[in-house]
Amino acid sequence: MRLTDAPAAEIVAQAARLRWQCRRGMLELDLLLNRFLEVGFADLDEASRADFVRLLGYQDQIIHDWLMGQAVPADAALRRLVAAIRAAMRDDRANP
Amino acid sequence: MPDPLRPIPHRRFDALIIGAGGAGLNAALRLASADLRVAVVSKVFPTRSHTVAAQGGVNAALANVLPDDWHWHMFDTVKGSDYLGDQDAIEYMCREAIPTVYELEHAGVPFSRIDDGRIYQRAFGGQSQNFGGDQAARTCAAADRTGHAILHTLYQQNVRARTHFFDEYFAIDLIRDEEGAILGALVLEIETGETLVIEAKATLLATGGHGQVFRTTTNAFINTGDGMAMALRAGVPLMDMEFYQFHPTGVAGKGMLITEGARGEGGYLINGDGERFMERYAPRALDLASRDVVARSMVTEIREGRGCGPNKDHVMLRLDHLGADVVHRRLPGITDICRVFLGIDPAEQPIPVFPTAHYAMGGIPTDRFARVVAPARHGPEEIVPGLYAAGECACVSVHGANRLGGNSLLDILVFGRAAGTDILQYVAENPNHRPMRDADIEPALTRLGRWDRSGEGESVAAAKADLRKLMEDHCGVFRDDATMAEGVEKLKALRQRVEHVRLKDQSRTFNTARIEALELDNLVDVGMATLMSALHRQESRGAHSRVDYPERDDEQWMKHSLYARDGDRMDYKPVRTKPLTVESFPPKARVY
Ligand SMILES: Cc1cc2nc3c(=O)[nH]c(=O)nc-3n(C[C@H](O)[C@H](O)[C@H](O)COP(=O)(O)OP(=O)(O)OC[C@H]3O[C@@H](n4cnc5c(N)ncnc54)[C@H](O)[C@@H]3O)c2cc1C
Numbered sequence: 001m002r003l004t005d006a007p008a009a010e011i012v013a014q015a016a017r018l019r020w021q022c023r024r025g026m027l028e029l030d031l032l033l034n035r036f037l038e039v040g041f042a043d044l045d046e047a048s049r050a051d052f053v054r055l056l057g058y059q060d061q062i063i064h065d066w067l068m069g070q071a072v073p074a075d076a077a078l079r080r081l082v083a084a085i086r087a088a089m090r091d092d093r094a095n096p
Numbered sequence: 097m098p099d100p101l102r103p104i105p106h107r108r109f110d111a112l113i114i115g116a117g118g119a120g121l122n123a124a125l126r127l128a129s130a131d132l133r134v135a136v137v138s139k140v141f142p143t144r145s146h147t148v149a150a151q152g153g154v155n156a157a158l159a160n161v162l163p164d165d166w167h168w169h170m171f172d173t174v175k176g177s178d179y180l181g182d183q184d185a186i187e188y189m190c191r192e193a194i195p196t197v198y199e200l201e202h203a204g205v206p207f208s209r210i211d212d213g214r215i216y217q218r219a220f221g222g223q224s225q226n227f228g229g230d231q232a233a234r235t236c237a238a239a240d241r242t243g244h245a246i247l248h249t250l251y252q253q254n255v256r257a258r259t260h261f262f263d264e265y266f267a268i269d270l271i272r273d274e275e276g277a278i279l280g281a282l283v284l285e286i287e288t289g290e291t292l293v294i295e296a297k298a299t300l301l302a303t304g305g306h307g308q309v310f311r312t313t314t315n316a317f318i319n320t321g322d323g324m325a326m327a328l329r330a331g332v333p334l335m336d337m338e339f340y341q342f343h344p345t346g347v348a349g350k351g352m353l354i355t356e357g358a359r360g361e362g363g364y365l366i367n368g369d370g371e372r373f374m375e376r377y378a379p380r381a382l383d384l385a386s387r388d389v390v391a392r393s394m395v396t397e398i399r400e401g402r403g404c405g406p407n408k409d410h411v412m413l414r415l416d417h418l419g420a421d422v423v424h425r426r427l428p429g430i431t432d433i434c435r436v437f438l439g440i441d442p443a444e445q446p447i448p449v450f451p452t453a454h455y456a457m458g459g460i461p462t463d464r465f466a467r468v469v470a471p472a473r474h475g476p477e478e479i480v481p482g483l484y485a486a487g488e489c490a491c492v493s494v495h496g497a498n499r500l501g502g503n504s505l506l507d508i509l510v511f512g513r514a515a516g517t518d519i520l521q522y523v524a525e526n527p528n529h530r531p532m533r534d535a536d537i538e539p540a541l542t543r544l545g546r547w548d549r550s551g552e553g554e555s556v557a558a559a560k561a562d563l564r565k566l567m568e569d570h571c572g573v574f575r576d577d578a579t580m581a582e583g584v585e586k587l588k589a590l591r592q593r594v595e596h597v598r599l600k601d602q603s604r605t606f607n608t609a610r611i612e613a614l615e616l617d618n619l620v621d622v623g624m625a626t627l628m629s630a631l632h633r634q635e636s637r638g639a640h641s642r643v644d645y646p647e648r649d650d651e652q653w654m655k656h657s658l659y660a661r662d663g664d665r666m667d668y669k670p671v672r673t674k675p676l677t678v679e680s681f682p683p684k685a686r687v688y
Contacts, residue, residue, distance in 0.1 A: 017606045020264065020286055023140050023317055025148035025247075027351055030317045031437070060148045061244040068432045090439050 008042070014049065015041050021056045029060060032067050032085055040088040051077045104282075104537070106293045109135040109260065110523050112280050114267045114323060115302030116142035118243070118505060119487025119512035121250035123300050123466075126516025128257035132523060135294055137262045137283050139318060139611070142251050146304050146316050147508065150243030153218065153235040154200075154509070155502035156193035160210060161217045161233040163225055166190040169234060171227045171681060173503060177496025178638035179654060179683040180336065182672035185464040185492040189503075192510045197236050200509070203253060205245045206238050222500040235502040243505065265292070266611055267322065269540035270299065270330045270483070271532060276472075277481040278330065279532045282540035286611060289604030291544070293537060295529050298482050298519045301327060301460060301468075302512065305488040306622045308615075310453035310572065311564040313351045314343065323489040325618035327460045328625065329539075332470045332480060333658040333667065335491040336458035337622070338630035338640045341499055342573050344391040346452020348410035352433050354449060359383045361426055363415045365394065366446065367402040373411075388641045391451040391573040398450075399574065405448060412446035419443065451573045455504060457495040457639065458629070460485035461658065464492060466515035471658065476669035482530075484519060486511040493656065496671075497638020547613050553598030556613045563590055563619055571627045576644040580631040587627055591620050625659040632666050633657060650683050 015037055022033035033056070041052065055063065055078055065071035066082045073079050111127050113120045116138035127134045138145065157164040169190040174181055201207055201215065208216040215236050223232040238245035254261075264286045271279045271293065280295040303323030307315025324334055345354040359365075364383045367373045377393040378385035385393075394411050397403060404412050415423050415430075423443035424431050434442045463469050463477065466486045472478035487508040494507055570583025594616060601609045635649040636642050658667040673680050 016608065019608045020140075020606065020611075023144070025140070025144045025146050025316055025318070027149070027314060027316045028433075028436075031350060034317075059244070059248075060144055061241055068436055070432065086436060089436060 011042050011049070018053065018056065024063070025060045026064055028068065029063055032089055036085045036088045039091060040084055048077070048081060051081050054078070055081055104291050104293055106295055107135070108295045108529060109133045110297050111135070111519050112137065112294050112296035112299045113302060114281060114300065115145070115304060115487065115489070116251075116261070117145035117147040117302060117304050117487060117508065118246055118250065119508035119515075120300065120302030121247070121254055122509050122512030123302065123486060123516040123519070124254050124259045125250060125257060126513055127519060128254060128259040130520055132520070133260070135260045135262060135296065136254070137265045137267050137281070137294065139264065139266045139286070139322075141263050142261065143247055145247060146319055147243045147247045147505070149316065150505055151240045152220070153237030153242045153502050154197065154246075154505040155220075155223070155234045155500070156197040156236060156506065157190065157234055158194060158197065158215060158217060158236065160214045162231075164232050164234060166194060167678060168225055168227060168232065169193065170675070170678070172222055172224055172232075173494065173500060174681045175228070175684075176222050176498055176500040177494070178498055178648065179650070179681075180339075180493065180496030180637060180656070180671055182464075182493050183675040183680055184672050185494050187675040187678060188464050189494050189506060189510045193506050196506070196509050196513070200246060200249065203249050205249050207236050208239055220501045246505065246509070262294075266614065267303075267326065268544055268614060270326050271536050271540060272330050273530060273532070273536050275481075276331065277530055278483040279530055279536060281326075282537060282544070284544070286608075287606060289607055289610070291541075293532070295532055296482075297523045297526055297529055298484060300466070300484040300486060300515050300519065301489055302485070302487045303489045305456045306619065307453045307456075309564065309567050309619050309623045309626065311568040312346050312348070312450050313453040314346060314353050315351075315453070320615040320618050321489070321622035322615065322618045323485065324459055324625070325621040327468070327485065328621050328661040329543075330483075331662070332460060332468055332483070333660040334458060334622075334625045335461040335656050335658055336493060336497075336629070337456075337625040337659055338633050338657060339457035339495075339497045339638055340453060340626065341455040341457065341639045342387070342391050342451045343454050344387055344394060344451050345413055345449045347433065347437060348405075348448035348450040350437055351452045352437065353452060353454070354413060354430055354433070354447060358413060358415060358427055358430055361415070361422060362418055363413050365390070365449070366412050366414055367397045368404045368408055368411075369402055371402075373397050373402070388573065388639065392641065392643075394449070394451060395572065395574045410448045410450045413449045414446045415442045416444055416446065453572075455499055456488055457491070457493070457497065457499055459489045459491040461656075462486070462490050462492055462511075464511075464514065465518040466490065466492075466511050467518060471667060471669070476658075476667075482522075484515045486515045497640060543617070544614075547599055547610055548602065549598065550600075550602055551598050553596050554593070556597055556599070556609060556616050559590065559594055559597050560612070560616050560619065563587075563616070563623055566590065567623050567626070571630050573641075575630060575640070575642045577631070580627060583627050584631060587620070587624055591624065594620055621661060624664060625661075628664055628666060629657040629659050654683065
């Protein structure tokens with residue numbers, strides 16, 4: 001998988017660019033998205049990183065409903081991503 | 097410093113609005129609809145402003161569900177403010193509430209409705225009929241996403257009205273001429289790191305709140321008090337900054353609100369010894385005692401070593417005795433928060449909680465036309481030419497010492513619009529841009545340039561964490577002279593330390609660290625304003641409650657605080673007790 005992937009430095013640069021996109025109007029989203037950017041983003045393959053960018057393009061209220069488990073995205077790739085973001089928050093609790 | 101070969105570009109508009117929450121967008125809409133050239137600058141995409149988080153709703157005496165009257169709404173607001181609110185502004189807001197909500201309805205905000213099609217209204221705490229009588233129902237909501245609905249509607253309308261948006265631009269400082277008139281602002285494009293001067297005949301600060309100055313807060317990361325700090329640096333004092341609303345139960349270490357409903361359903365608090373400690377502080381009301389009593393009791397337990405967890409830094413809220421059915425069905429939002437952020441089911445395990453900072457009553461002093469007023473030669477309320485403020489960053493003051501639920505969305509809409517209306521007139525009377533000299537821009541550039549210094553030094557993140565902890569420990573819900581005086585000394589030391597903070601990343605593009613450094617400066621200034629104002633107010637009123645001065649003291653303290661950055665000076669001005677058309681509500685003891 002990594003063969004077709006971007007070099008690590010480029011991923012770090014991409015994460016830096018996305019950091020501001022993870023600043024949202026709701027504290028819940030700030031906590032979940034920033035946490036994921038720190039611990040989960042670098043492990044994503046290129047397609048999933050593109051999905052993350054796509055997720056960030058949705059309205060706060062919609063992302064909130066997905067991440068809080070009040071609604072489920074129709075798109076399977078976003079569903080997987082939402083599960084990964086929620087899981088990253090759980091890891092945070094294990095190693096604060 | 098500016099590169100002499102690449103001078104900073106300038107853009108000119110009739111009006112500059114800094115902030116794209118409800119306040120900024122409502123002002124912009126008024127202006128753009130009148131064909132003014134309006135620039136709106138926002139550090140995040142407009143619909144990511146914090147207004148999106150408001151779920152409860154907006155107050156207006158529509159009398160759709162129960163009898164109501166704007167005058168009763170006014171009474172409740174004055175009483176809620178613990179008589180520190182300005183009654184002219186409060187009368188104006190409560191009257192304007194009604195057309196404001198109808199205007200939103202016409203603009204397309206999908207308010208929840210009753211069977212006959214009129215807007216549904218729910219009952220909130222602090223709402224009464226007949227000047228303190230039966231419960232009123234005054235809050236209009238669009239399901240549980242009122243803020244989202246308002247923000248999106250206003251944004252769409254602004255796009256249609258051709259408001260010019262500068263999305264993801266960070267305002268650094270106001271630009272002021274020698275006579276003290278405001279000429280616009282220096283802003284930074286976050287993506288490229290390029291600076292831009294926006295010249296305007298009138299500038300409105302609508303930058304929202306500053307909950308991030310406290311460690312535990314319900315506010316999003318963007319709420320760093322930037323506009324308040326910009327005002328301070330432009331020589332404008334901040335008003336009533338000691339009045340900050342805390343909710344007793346936030347998720348410890350994270351901040352999200354666990355609504356009062358949890359205790360209403362029978363949830364109760366326990367300390368590290370498993371004791372139901374509210375029995376000692378409020379033997380009758382117990383866990384449903386007033387917010388400040390519950391919050392202070394929690395912190396007292398922790399200060400005295402009876403906290404929970406390895407650091408004994410929180411207490412626990414128990415719901416597990418209520419049964420899974422009640423908890424999951426009646427408290428679904430809390431269940432979700434616990435599952436996602438704590439990995440627990442609140443029906444099985446207790447929730448770690450700590451008081452969480454929620455809403456700023458204080459801010460940039462304005463009159464009811466949203467014009468910024470500051471003490472000057474001829475009195476305490478002289479207008480700062482060309483400068484306006486509205487929304488949570490402003491202090492009109494309609495909330496006084498305490499805000500009622502549903503009144504802050506109202507405040508941002510009413511005074512955002514009032515700002516727009518007054519700016520129209522101001523621009524008609526002052527049709528030309530005032531000249532701007534390079535020297536006027538210099539102070540803002542110097543502040544930005546300070547972060548270009550590289551080298552070894554501590555990090556922004558470390559200094560920010562220390563600041564937030566300091567504010568929580570020394571100016572949170574537990575306030576007395578010794579605690580706050582120590583806090584001021586520590587904050588002065590921290591302010592010095594921040595001078596030596598360095599940025600490792602000196603790249604220009606997408607340098608979020610640079611923005612966070614600028615926000616840190618702002619938080620320090622706003623923190624000092626809060627601590628100084630709180631230390632000096634020797635009484636308990638509304639949200640400011642002191643263990644060493646437990647009573648309200650109208651004789652000495654029915655006045656507004658003003659903190660000036662220059663020399664950390666405190667000053668005061670009288671409360672406006674005269675409404676516009678009705679009789680004044682004189683102070684009465686506050687019993688609910
Ligand atoms: C969780 C929560 C729930 C709430 N629920 C309710 C409720 O039900 N009812 C109610 O009445 N109130 C509620 N409130 C309070 C209310 O939401 C806020 O007081 C209100 O939305 C503030 O609006 P505003 O327009 O002043 O600022 P915001 O919506 O915070 O907008 C501030 C704007 O300023 C911009 N900005 C800030 N600094 C800069 C800078 N340096 N450069 C450029 N742009 C900048 C931001 O990008 C943003 O666009 C709630 C608050 C919270 C935290």
